[in-house]
Amino acid sequence: MKTVTIALAVGLLLAGCSGSSDDAPAPKQTTSAAEDQSRQAKEQAEQKAAADDELAEAVGDEAEKQRGQRVTITIKDGEVTPRGERVEVKKGQRITLLVTSDADEEIHVHSDPEHTYQVKAGGSIEKSFTIDTPGQVAVEAHHLDATIVQLVVR
């Protein structure tokens, strides 16, 4: 029993180590009022800068979402490119598939709800959708029985 306790203790110790690294540093103690004031001013400035950054980032996100992720797909001589590749997208981001094919093909997007797009031989299609649940969604060429891309939605 003693040995089990030791093993557990070792385990807990390890847990403690990994946990503590995440802790935020404790705020520094200040003494004089003047110092206090200047610190407050500095903090406010920092907060404003951080808010500006966030705003910029949000605008950037929005722009990226609007621009969306485009995937160009070519089906030729019974081969599809790309094949089995990972494509990173954000949830809610607009995803556009540009498909050119030399044969009748059916493109499946295995999201919820599913999307099915038909492309005629010699034709091309452009289809957009969004995915709101994190996960991996396969886009497949049904007749070729091939995974074109795997959308990695984060």
Add this chain to the structure above:
Amino acid sequence: MTLAAAPTLAAHGVGGSTDLPIPFLYAMVGASWALTISFAVLALAWRTPRLQGSWTSEPGRRRPWLAVLGMALTAWILVALYAGPDDASNGGLQAVYIFVWVGLVPLALVAGHVWRDLSPWRTLTGRGRWTYPERLGYWPAVAGLFAFVWLELASPDPGSVDAMRTWVAVYVVAMLAGGAAFGPRWFDRADPFDVYSAIVARLSPVARDGRLSRNPLRGLTTIPVGPGLVALLAVLLGSTAYDSFSASPFWQGRALSTLQHSATLLGFCLVVGVLFAVAASATGGVTREERRRLPGLLAHSLVPIVVGYVFAHYLTYLVEKGQGAFHALLDPLGRGWTPLGDPSISYVLSDHPSMLAALKVTFVVAGHVLAVVAAHDRALVLLPRAHRLSGQLAMLVLMVAYTFTGLYLLFSV
């Protein structure tokens, strides 16, 4: 709009999205825990066996209300499967892939081997005419399980309702015929789902009579050893690993035939099983006959690894796709019935990827720790005193390798 599920990546037979890879940090934390605890057990743990169960009592009577429930549920699923729609929206198809195949594991873990009470095939067959040939052991169940994972993972179209109808028809005929011939023993050894449930249930704190809480590790040691037991666990673990692997860009980037998929699936199961048999018998100081029996006698220790990995792999599938299957079953004939209102799915796990990743790592590591402890304790019983440490080493290393592979697959695919 057609909803016919496409082949190959209609992963697990029921299509839809799959989990995100777990973050690298989570995999590393899990791996370091597994490694540390493994060697802590080997170096510091007890020196006399203390987790051996003795559980020879005959199983109790099957509970009639569960038998009735089992008949009703089976009838419901069969009606949905054979009379429902011919596409992936078929409730029976989803129910078999999700509730029977995956739901069986948490059910057995939480409630014990209630499958035995529920089994309609046990209800419909009598005491049997002949004695089950014990030299067959679990092999008929191994064949059944492999046939199922083949249908799910390597067949040309896992989402095909007709393929499932054929599989289930063959299964039902085999169960009824075998049950009529050999009686209940047939289900204890040959029904893939019944056997799977019975084995997982030994890890349940609930004993067979449904009362009593007991130490799951003690329960685990009472799994009846028979020919094919290692193969059975190898099929379960190997196929789950293959399922992860087959979704990798490496594998998806290749155009492969059904035969190549099938051979790879079989290869995964073989590698898992053969490595286990080799590691289990890698000790000195035993006779040839004793060595031959070691893999079977250590097989129970593989069960927590299987259960942990199956949980990690199939959790979202069960919880989220399960909701879809439930709604599909409420509309068994595909008439658009929604008796419980809006059949939309709540993505409770997928919407919280960090929590999901943490859960998955926890399942894998917990299974690993239980497995290492179980193997250590059984080794103390089986191995001669002089080889107790060295004789366990190969098994420990193999278990670490299984767990690392599992975490790697969760991280990379």
